[in-house]
Amino acid sequence: MNNNTPLFDYDTAREAYTNNRMTHSEFYxxxxxxxxxxxxxxILPSRYYLSNDDNLNDIxxxxxxxxxxxxxxxxxxxxxxxxxxxxxxxxxxAESVCLLKFVxxxxxxxxxxxxxxxxxxxx
Numbered sequence: 001m002n003n004n005t006p007l008f009d010y011d012t013a014r015e016a017y018t019n020n021r022m023t024h025s026e027f028y029x030x031x032x033x034x035x036x037x038x039x040x041x042x043i044l045p046s047r048y049y050l051s052n053d054d055n056l057n058d059i060x061x062x063x064x065x066x067x068x069x070x071x072x073x074x075x076x077x078x079x080x081x082x083x084x085x086x087x088x089x090x091x092x093x094a095e096s097v098c099l100l101k102f103v104x105x106x107x108x109x110x111x112x113x114x115x116x117x118x119x120x121x122x123x
Contacts, residue, residue: 008034010086028102035071035078040103043070048104056101064097071096 008030016022032040045063052058068091075091078084091099 007083008085010084025102028099029106031084031099032103032106034084035074035099037103039074040071040100041107043067044100044104044107049108051104051108054105056104061097064100065093067100068093068096071099 010031013022013027013030017024017027045059045067048056048059056064072091075084075086076089079086079089
């Protein structure tokens with residue numbers, strides 16, 4: 001990759017996603033990698049893996065919303081490091097929740113031993 005070429009052109013990808021030329025999974029997977037998957041994973045709600053809902057809706061929305069500014073910081077850092085090209089240096093609250101839930105679901109899918117029978121979901 002050329003140093004002048006961003007890893008992820010957000011606006012082009014978002015247009016492709018909203019026009020059904022890119023799947024939800026493709027869009028958020030690429031965005032998560034460009035921002036920093038490991039950094040996003042580190043800000044997931046604790047014990048998210050105990051969710052019994054495929055969409056993680058048994059974790060209150062405010063728990064996800066509280067992480068918005070951390071997602072915004074990570075996005076701005078990626079833009080400053082030219083890993084993401086984006087017209088506006090912001091991400092909506094809804095999109096940050098979608099991004100974090102994507103990472104959480106992905107982690108749950110690949111986790112071999114995430115849960116303990118003695119743990120309960122607490123928020």
